[in-house]
Amino acid sequence: MNIIIGNKLKNLRKAKNMSQEQVADFLNISQSAYARMERGESTSWAIHFNKICEIFEITPEELVKKGIGDSVYESLVNTEQQTEIGVLNVYRKIIRQYELQIEDLKMIIKHLNKGKN
Template identity: 25%
Template sequence: MQAEIIQKIKRIRLEKGISLQEMADRLNIDLSAYLRLESGKTCTWGKYLEDLLLIFELSPEDFFKGIGKKKFFFKRKNSFAKISYVENLHAEYKKKVEQIEFLYQESLKDKDAIIEMLKSKLKNKDDN
């Protein structure tokens, strides 16, 4: 996914006719730092995401549209079979977030039950 994002940054920059130096200047970084970003030698694009969206005049939704769908070629008897699109990674991440949210809610319930049990024990101790 990193590679797709970096390729998209480069593609949009070229489409908008923005030079490498101009991008570096707009991001307030030196040219060598921007070259590392756009070549994929560093994964700092996230640090500059808000600025990139402003420079490109894009919403986050528009920028990330299509990212996460990868094309894979499968060989079958020395010829390429049909292109298979892998489901967008967003669905996978969404499922994981839902699982984490569920576990968090269950932990909150457990915490509340433990608090009530301890309150009850303290009350019983005070009553004795």
């Protein structure tokens, strides 16, 4: 999930014609810390979740939404060419992706709840 969020951060930043340093300044972190977020090497984006949504003018759902179902299904499943066992294996992969996404969202919620205390 960190890589997906990182790619979104990079695309959002470029769409706003902002530098990594500008975003990092807004988040009150170093440019290198922000660069690690964009590369998917850091989970600290969860700590800055609300400010990230604010700077890029997006909803929290837009930041974490993956669209995993359609993209994974289209890239992995061609039901005309795969056997029933192959299709079941693809569905297992899709389910695993959803399970990972749920775990990532639980971590986000945990970090957000820490900030409320």
